[in-house]
């Protein structure tokens with residue numbers, strides 16, 4: 001982390017420190033700009049005038065979710081969240097911060113990789129079929145309030161959907177037009193562990209604009225050409241030293257509040273060396289195989305595709321829906337599920353997130369946002385399970401290395417399905 | 418409503434102990450019903466038509482549970498004449514709300530309700546159709562999902578295998594963006610162990626899922642029950658949650674029975 005300068009040095013110059021590389025470089029002039037609180041509305045209006053659908057945090061269903069924002073008053077002013085494994089509570093703050101919360105049940109994934117979509121259509125015309133793909137223009141989003149771990153999650157999904165030979169057109173179109181306005185965290189939840197995953201809490205790259213909220217407004221950084229030209233249209237003024245100092249302290253406070261850790265050293269080989277561990281069954285006794293952890297995860301990308309015809313069978317839509325490795329149906333081969341026990345499904349999830357994802361995409365599948373911990377009804381915490389597996393591996397003298405690991409076809413669990 | 422064309426698959430609908438709600442879902446289909454009627458020969462559907470033709474039938478929809486000795490024999494006769502049997506609704510697939518009698522005192526109920534209980538001939542239990550005959554497809558729900566019912570009929574008519582997803586209600590909640598009421602508000606919800614089909618209606622109206630589509634095949638009902646107990650739910654809330662339309666389904670029944678063993682003196686609205 002670059003903000004190791006925390007502590008005695010309260011000179012505003014610490015806030016000017018150039019961090020990251022490429023698009024994310026923060027120059028002194030950019031960092032020294034300030035958007036007064038009352039002018040955030042101008043940013044929202046500019047974006048809307050430019051034809052963006054502005055999506056940001058709002059109160060709904062006893063939580064802070066992401067939805068369309070038309071004005072500052074839509075933001076969760078004066079609200080925050082308290083999170084722990086299996087529990088989320090919306091609570092009032094004692095100030096009127098607009099971005100004074102951590103991450104909630106929603107993620108930006110739902111806008112770039114929609115939960116349900118029609119990917120193709122077939123229409124019978126006489127003796128033949130006319131196949132087509134949807135051609136409606138995709139929405140142009142401006143995301144307001146993207147956290148550092150969420151920028152990292154978008155970068156992970158970029159690799160998944162755009163990185164290989166098969167590019168996902170729905171994701172591609174939405175991603176190409178999206179404008180990312182990040183907001184640095186100034187607090188963290190007990191479930192956050194972005195520092196372990198090296199994704200946060202500070203936004204370093206991948207944004208167009210990045211704000212840091214203090215009582216009187218926002219310090220502002222730009223991270224792209226689009227961000228710079230947008231900033232030029234905002235009523236920015238020079239930031240005062242005290243404002244920069246407050247902003248830096250806020251960001252440091254977030255980092256200080258992060259207590260959860262996961263040791264990722266050698267984790268890839270360690271996990272793949274534990275495929276036969278009895279611990280998977282121990283977790284399976286609690287795991288409901290309910291899919292919540294994968295649904296809320298901002299990087300999980302699994303989907304199922306199904307053909308749905310109308311009554312006459314003349315019109316068929318090929319629908320795509322979010323799916324999950326915790327769903328028995330997803331591993332159905334020749335009519336039977338390959339992963340027919342909860343243990344095998346939990347193992348698939350954890351080893352994919354933290355090990356085989358690296359083989360597949362050259363990055364971890366976990367950005368440390370903690371959603372899967374909070375939104376797991378029985379509160380299963382992957383960092384705890386990893387810790388236990390690490391202990392077990394240590395006790396058994398690390399057991400088998402990845403290469404020596406037995407075939408994954410070994411039956412685990414009771415096969416209760 | 419019937420057609421003389423013998424090449425069309427013959428459809429029959431049978432009713433056992435039930436409220437008729439699931440059959441009504443079919444009649445409710447209105448516009449689609451005419452299309453269905455054009456694709457199949459509706460040979461037997463007493464709820465809709467007095468024209469009843471004898472078997473054999475290609476597709477048989479069975480609503481309701483087995484609660485009398487006579488019905489236990491009748492379902493065997495239906496099976497012998499049926500090609501594909503599809504059970505529809507919680508009564509047929511799990512015994513229905515009337516399976517609460519399985520925990521009660523049958524004789525006492527008869528005495529309380531009927532002036533002349535000796536005229537009543539019923540079994541002490543209400544059981545699912547699959548406990549009596551082999552069933553090809555089960556359509557869960559109280560009532561069934563209309564669209565799912567139509568899909569299954571049309572798929573069978575087309576000679577394909579129906580696709581009946583078995584994922585949890587939670588997945589539907591998440592797909593529609595509903596915030597989890599269990600995690601965000603501490604409302605006990607059976608969604609994690611309940612099979613999809615309803616589209617996660619209840620949580621979107623601020624109430625916990627009460628399992629009307631029955632347990633999902635992967636249901637870890639013990640863990641969920643333990644979780645509810647550990648987070649402050651009492652047997653007074655949990656027993657009626659687990660023991661209703663699908664109370665007799667194995668994964669729900671085992672947990673409501675376990676709760677009764679764990680809390681023997683606790684009030685139980687259903688046992689007497």
Ligand code: SF4
Nearest residue numbers: 297366367369370372
């Ligand atoms: S695995 Fe959990 S902590 Fe990691 S990115 Fe997904 S939801 Fe966040």
Ligand code: SF4
Nearest residue numbers: 294300301302325352
């Ligand atoms: S963890 Fe499971 S749901 Fe997530 S991407 Fe991997 S296989 Fe898919």
Ligand code: SF4
Nearest residue numbers: 287288290291293376
């Ligand atoms: S780990 Fe938790 S959220 Fe994930 S499937 Fe298991 S019980 Fe559900």
Ligand code: SF4
Nearest residue numbers: 587590597598606608
């Ligand atoms: S509200 Fe119920 S069904 Fe929905 S995600 Fe939460 S536990 Fe699952």
